[in-house]
Amino acid sequence: MSELLENLVNPKPFLNDLTGKAVVVKLKWGLEYKGYLISVDSYMNLQLANTEEIIEGKITGNLGEVLIRCNNVLYIRGVPEEEEEEEKDQTMDEQVAQ
16 A cells, blocks of 8 residues: 555646656547647646647647647656657658658
């Protein structure tokens, strides 16, 4: 039981720490959105920028700015900096190839 208590995180400070960073938000019905967390309100609604929609592990589109209502969120996680840098490198390579 004490192991479970050690992994508990207060959601408001957790979300405030993620503000300005890359995140992945998974919705209850399986869609994922990856973007930069711009803001979180008192109800924990989320605002993302430079958002990509991911369905079944594949990027299906760039949506830009997105607002996600709190009751639709299954979970939110930060994107590790290494993963974020790899994606930036891939994007740069694709732009150079064009």
